[in-house]
Amino acid sequence: MSNRQDNPGSQPSAGGKLVVVSGPSGVGKSTINREVIRRSGAAFSTSATTRSPRDGEVDGRDYYFMDRPAFERMIERNELLEWADVFGNLYGTPAAVVREAMAGGKVVLLEIDVQGAMQVHEKLPEATFVLIAPPDDEELRRRLTGRGTESDESLQRRLGKARSELETARDSGIYDHVVINNDLETAI
Ligand code: 5GP
DSSP states (O other), X not given: OOOOOOOGGGSOSSSOEEEEEEOOTTSSHHXXXXXXXXXXXXXXXXXXXXXXXXXXXXXXXXEXXXXXXXXXXXXXXXXEEXXXXXXXXXXXXXXXXXXXXXXXXXXXXXXXXXXXXXXXXXXXXXXXXXXXXXXXXXXXXXXXXXXXXXXXXXHHHHHHHHHHHHHHHHHHOOOSEEEEOSSHHHHO
16 A cells, blocks of 8 residues: 555546545544535535434435345345445445436545445546544544444444454555544645
């Protein structure tokens, strides 16, 4: 994995552009992406998921919340660009949403886990892949605890998953950029 500088010339300028952002749970990627989207006018690709909405999450904005049979129908119909099982829930990117936004010449941002990013890389290696990483393990633990939505068991699971996700991401070699979320404004 390299830390190379932005190189707009490596992407076709006509048509849309796909930016895939991954990073472990609690690393602050939603906050960063929300601001990046607000400032740049990029389109956010709303994912489908079988997990329950958290407080404040809105169906169709944060996720398309659905039950497992509905999600499995999307898999069968080949309607997902990628999908993954994360903590026992299914998450996936509806291909149509990405296709339409890209056809409209938009920059489309996918916020997906590393398993999903690797699938997108196989299909669309020309996309830009960004990994958001915590400054260190302690900071990650602090942020996961601070969110207050996690039970002890869920916190341990997410910490373990975060560590292995970072390792898998580093080993995958697909990421063009690594953003260390030390200072929010700099990360954005
Ligand atoms: P959360 O439940 O905290 O919203 O998300 C859990 C994990 O699922 C995060 O790493 C998030 O990036 C990932 N995720 C969200 N949407 C998708 C998706 O469409 N595909 C994949 N592969 N991962 C996703």
